[in-house]
Amino acid sequence: xxxxxxxxxxxxxxxxxxxxxxxxxxxxxxxxxxxxxxxxxxxxxxxxxxxxxxxxxxxxxxxxxxxxxxxxxxxxxxxxxxxxxxxxxxxxxxxxxxxxxxxxxxxxxxxxxxxxxxxxxxxxxxxx
Amino acid sequence: xxxxxxxxxxxxxxxxxxxxxxxxxxxxxxxxxxxxxxxxxxxxxxxxxxxxxxxxxxxxxxxxxxxxxxxxxxxxxxxxxxxxxxxxxxxxxxxxxxxxxxxxxxxxxxxxxxxxxxxxxxxxxxxxxxxxxxxxxxxxxxxxxxxxxxxxxxxxxxxxxxxxxxxxxxxxxxxxxxxxxxxxxxxxxxxxxxxxxxxxxxxxxxxxxxxxxxxxxxxxxxxxxxxxxxxxxxxxxxxxxxxxxxxxxxxxxxxxxxxxxxxxxxxxxxxxxxxxxxxxxxxxxxxxxxxxxxxxxxxxxxxxxxxxxxxxxxxxxxxxxxxxxxxxxxxxxxxxxxxxxxxxxxxxxxxxxxxxxxxxxxxxxxxxxxxxxxxxxxxxxxxxxxxxxxxxxxxxxxxxxxxxxxxxxxxxxxxxxxxxxxxxxxxxxxxxxxxxxxxxxxxxxxxxxxxxxxxxxxxxxx
Numbered sequence: 298x299x300x301x302x303x304x305x306x307x308x309x310x311x312x313x314x315x316x317x318x319x320x321x322x323x324x325x326x327x328x329x330x331x332x333x334x335x336x337x338x339x340x341x342x343x344x345x346x347x348x349x350x351x352x353x354x355x356x357x358x359x360x361x362x363x364x365x366x367x368x369x370x371x372x373x374x375x376x377x378x379x380x381x382x383x384x385x386x387x388x389x390x391x392x393x394x395x396x397x398x399x400x401x402x403x404x405x406x407x408x409x410x411x412x413x414x415x416x417x418x419x420x421x422x423x424x425x
Numbered sequence: 426x427x428x429x430x431x432x433x434x435x436x437x438x439x440x441x442x443x444x445x446x447x448x449x450x451x452x453x454x455x456x457x458x459x460x461x462x463x464x465x466x467x468x469x470x471x472x473x474x475x476x477x478x479x480x481x482x483x484x485x486x487x488x489x490x491x492x493x494x495x496x497x498x499x500x501x502x503x504x505x506x507x508x509x510x511x512x513x514x515x516x517x518x519x520x521x522x523x524x525x526x527x528x529x530x531x532x533x534x535x536x537x538x539x540x541x542x543x544x545x546x547x548x549x550x551x552x553x554x555x556x557x558x559x560x561x562x563x564x565x566x567x568x569x570x571x572x573x574x575x576x577x578x579x580x581x582x583x584x585x586x587x588x589x590x591x592x593x594x595x596x597x598x599x600x601x602x603x604x605x606x607x608x609x610x611x612x613x614x615x616x617x618x619x620x621x622x623x624x625x626x627x628x629x630x631x632x633x634x635x636x637x638x639x640x641x642x643x644x645x646x647x648x649x650x651x652x653x654x655x656x657x658x659x660x661x662x663x664x665x666x667x668x669x670x671x672x673x674x675x676x677x678x679x680x681x682x683x684x685x686x687x688x689x690x691x692x693x694x695x696x697x698x699x700x701x702x703x704x705x706x707x708x709x710x711x712x713x714x715x716x717x718x719x720x721x722x723x724x725x726x727x728x729x730x731x732x733x734x735x736x737x738x739x740x741x742x743x744x745x746x747x748x749x750x751x752x753x754x755x756x757x758x759x760x761x762x763x764x765x766x767x768x769x770x771x772x773x774x775x776x777x778x779x780x781x782x783x784x785x786x787x788x789x790x791x792x793x794x795x796x797x798x799x800x801x802x803x804x805x806x807x808x809x810x811x812x813x814x815x816x817x818x819x820x821x822x823x824x825x826x827x828x829x830x831x832x833x834x835x836x837x838x839x840x841x842x843x844x845x846x847x848x849x850x851x852x853x854x855x856x857x858x859x860x861x862x863x864x865x866x867x868x869x870x871x872x873x874x875x876x877x878x879x880x881x882x883x884x885x886x887x
Binding site for chain 2: 306307308309310329330350351352353355379380381382383396397
């Protein structure tokens with residue numbers, strides 16, 4: 298079990314992903330945009346999961362700010378995007394999931410990251 | 426007077442209708458039922474703007490998810506995901522609307538437009554705002570705020586909605602323009618139509634224009650009648666174009682007047698297509714011919730022509746002739762007319778055969794449009810100095826003295842010359858008769874002439 302911060306502006310997708318991660322035993326902080334994600338960020342968050350195109354702060358903008366916080370410089374980041382990733386997000390990403398993807402793919406990816414396994418490519422996902 | 430600052434949509438035919446595109450700083454409602462293509466239209470415009478160096482914010486409310494939208498758009502040739510990165514941002518405003526209401530959404534739009542330096546913002550799902558609004562007044566206030574923000578900042582805004590209100594509704598009054606995308610049903614057929622109801626600050630081409638959604642996106646076909654008269658009238662041409670039948674040329678006192686339109690009417694089996702092949706056979710590389718057939722394929726036409734000694738294939742090889750076949754089933758007449766005129770301009774064709782006016786007639790949707798359509802087409806063809814030969818089948822067997830061709834009674838005033846081809850029972854056999862019914866402004870041989878169709882084609886007696 299880990300504390301995860303998930304930022305996604307599409308409410309239905311956010312709800313589905315949060316449900317799956319909670320069912321897998323994680324504690325999930327959910328945010329509807331980048332600014333909210335940064336505001337809700339806690340120092341013991343183990344994984345950041347974020348959409349890229351979001352209101353107020355984009356995924357790479359808020360993750361860059363998050364990584365600047367003490368002790369957060371190595372926190373793993375999973376970006377989700379329907380469009381190709383901008384270079385700034387690519388440079389920050391531990392893994393990338395190309396939308397659409399099955400929620401179970403995200404759950405498995407988080408498990409791999411938490412257990413220290415190198416993330417392996419998944420159907421519907423791509424690694425940076 | 427300074428020209429209006431336009432934001433071209435990149436859809437040439439829509440920009441033609443809008444007389445140059447949307448206006449910068451304008452807010453436009455794009456209204457239509459689900460499936461009308463509003464999202465495709467907005468994304469097509471957005472893609473074009475990005476291609477021109479612009480930035481776009483696409484804000485969705487209760488519409489399809491972004492990944493699903495992009496999966497659908499990926500089928501369209503205008504959509505290049507790599508080119509959009511960093512220039513187009515898709516964001517959802519639904520949570521903001523749910524959490525902070527209309528004022529929160531209004532603020533979000535303003536913030537995001539500024540943050541991304543967008544020249545175009547799309548709000549997809551205005552109906553969701555309407556449903557969330559505490560009152561119609563609150564909804565209209567939001568529309569007013571968005572419109573005012575667009576005006577002040579100079580960004581153009583598209584508000585996409587399913588809801589259709591009374592045309593006098595305040596939201597239509599407040600915005601700078603209202604474009605409707607609708608379905609029209611006729612005889613079991615459904616066609617898409619786009620109409621610009623309102624466009625503040627500029628003239629537009631009024632009326633309902635058909636459109637299609639294809640893998641290339643939205644293509645609008647302006648109603649031909651609405652474009653008629655834009656081309657300057659050509660100088661009077663006193664030359665003639667041969668019909669390809671020397672005796673008919675004699676009866677016509679020279680042939681078809683250059684730039685004129687002639688209608689050939691007769692029942693099936695009288696040789697109208699054969700006569701049109703004679704005309705097409707006179708084409709040269711300097712005076713090429715375009716042959717548009719709705720019923721007989723190019724292969725069949727080549728075979729038929731070879732039977733009367735006209736080598737269409739050789740003419741095609743020489744660049745003197747182009748044969749085209751279009752299925753008359755469920756076509757859009759404005760699309761075909763546009764294609765026809767573009768093809769004539771592209772190829773420099775000076776002769777045109779339309780084999781089967783019924784191909785147009787059957788696809789007009791509105792009864793009574795044929796006259797206006799043909800007048801408009803005739804004007805365009807005259808401006809292009811094209812000599813046209815139409816064929817038209819008659820109702821009945823064509824044996825009566827005054828045959829009634831399909832729609833000819835109302836078309837006759839719109840067409841320069843009319844030639845009748847008939848069948849008459851004589852001495853226990855069917856004879857073919859040709860007579861010139863009408864040629865404007867000059868004498869012609871009005872006698873009824875018998876003819877036969879043999880290896881040399883149509884042979885007129887006398």
